[in-house]
Amino acid sequence: MKQKGTILQNELRERIHNMEAGEGVTLSKLQKILxxxxxxxxxxxxxxxxxxxxxxxxxxxxxxxxxxxxxxxxEIDDEIFYRxxxxxxxxxxxxxxQSYIPLSRCSDEVTEDLLNKRLTxxxxxxxxxxxxxxxxxxxxxxKITPLLQDLFKTDADLIxxxxxxxxKKKIVVHTKEAFPISYFTEM
Amino acid sequence: xxxxxxxANKRLIEKMNDLEKDYGQKFSNTQKILLxxxxxxxxxxxxxxxxxxxxxxxxxxGTADADHAKLVNVNEGDEINFREVIMHKGxxxxxxxxxxxxxxxxxxxxxxDLLRAxxxxxxxxxxxxxxxxxxxxxxxxxKPDEKLQDLFKTDEDFLxxDYVIINNDEILMWIKEMFPVxxxxxx
Numbered sequence: 278m279k280q281k282g283t284i285l286q287n288e289l290r291e292r293i294h295n296m297e298a299g300e301g302v303t304l305s306k307l308q309k310i311l312x313x314x315x316x317x318x319x320x321x322x323x324x325x326x327x328x329x330x331x332x333x334x335x336x337x338x339x340x341x342x343x344x345x346x347x348x349x350x351x352e353i354d355d356e357i358f359y360r361x362x363x364x365x366x367x368x369x370x371x372x373x374x375q376s377y378i379p380l381s382r383c384s385d386e387v388t389e390d391l392l393n394k395r396l397t398x399x400x401x402x403x404x405x406x407x408x409x410x411x412x413x414x415x416x417x418x419x420k421i422t423p424l425l426q427d428l429f430k431t432d433a434d435l436i437x438x439x440x441x442x443x444x445k446k447k448i449v450v451h452t453k454e455a456f457p458i459s460y461f462t463e464m
Numbered sequence: 465x466x467x468x469x470x471x472a473n474k475r476l477i478e479k480m481n482d483l484e485k486d487y488g489q490k491f492s493n494t495q496k497i498l499l500x501x502x503x504x505x506x507x508x509x510x511x512x513x514x515x516x517x518x519x520x521x522x523x524x525x526g527t528a529d530a531d532h533a534k535l536v537n538v539n540e541g542d543e544i545n546f547r548e549v550i551m552h553k554g555x556x557x558x559x560x561x562x563x564x565x566x567x568x569x570x571x572x573x574x575x576x577d578l579l580r581a582x583x584x585x586x587x588x589x590x591x592x593x594x595x596x597x598x599x600x601x602x603x604x605x606x607k608p609d610e611k612l613q614d615l616f617k618t619d620e621d622f623l624x625x626d627y628v629i630i631n632n633d634e635i636l637m638w639i640k641e642m643f644p645v646x647x648x649x650x651x
Contacts, residue, residue: 282517290514408596408632410593
């Protein structure tokens with residue numbers, strides 16, 4: 278084939294490249310894929326590892342403080358559902374995920390799904406056929422927290438991304454996903 | 465860690481496993497990701513290969529025959545945009561894709577972007593913030609026709625998948641993506 282067609286612009290590749298340069302690291306292809314896919318990493322982890330499982334570290338309803346209200350574009354003190362989970366395969370942690378969900382934007386069915394603790398937020402969206410726009414708001418490298426140091430049994434830095442799922446033009450889920458930089462280096 | 469059972473992606477995993485079993489070959493991680501992702505593959509190719517290009521082989525409007533109508537759930541005779549593209553890196557073709565888009569479900573701006581050559585569908589959805597979800601119908605092996613043999617310069621089997629993009633509970637797009645079975649095997 279002769280060279281023809283249009284070169285596609287991908288601002289995410291550039292953001293990843295800038296992050297690598299800024300932090301002095303080189304990410305594996307799989308790490309880059311996990312950073313750049315739209316929506317939760319669960320599908321890829323499921324396909325690569327067989328069904329992965331979810332361990333809920335914490336979930337509860339709380340009133341949004343200022344920083345969270347800004348993240349979700351809601352009023353301070355509005356009720357939100359907070360969930361913090363680890364996706365794991367046979368006890369081996371693969372990815373940490375923290376989600377904020379404005380309860381006023383959830384149907385009763387979705388609230389029930391969240392409370393019964395069986396499905397990941399991404400799986401709930403699929404299962405309930407919720408149509409969304411997904412936007413990555415941040416990718417970064419962060420120092421690992423004591424909680425995740427303990428869970429992942431490493432002090433390696435974390436690769437982090439944050440994204441929003443929007444439905445009816447409003448943010449219905451804000452998620453932060455993180456995994457140690459020493460993970461997913463095999464491809 | 466306790467196992468909160470997650471079977472949301474079981475159907476996809478089973479499809480991959482069944483295909484590997486039937487074909488008698490294990491597929492690479494990259495092949496599996498490309499065949500099962502619920503996001504755009506353009507971003508994945510971009511991360512794997514750097515800047516990739518899109519070339520429109522053909523795009524035209526036509527009326528749906530019985531087969532097309534079934535794929536996008538419209539009536540026979542309804543107008544459809546047919547598009548055929550190839551994503552490539554330099555001179556190397558990477559993935560061939562065809563799409564059927566029922567015009568009755570397109571806004572004027574989407575129709576107009578479909579007409580303009582070389583804009584990937586994922587980019588069109590993103591540009592207009594179209595809330596949607598994707599459902600993978602089938603993952604399969606297909607023999608290449610003469611056109612594909614000529615484009616990819618091979619007569620080997622192709623890995624393929626077809627999926628729909630759903631918006632407002634209706635099929636907005638049906639898409640089939642294909643690549644030779646020897647592609648993306650390195651990782």
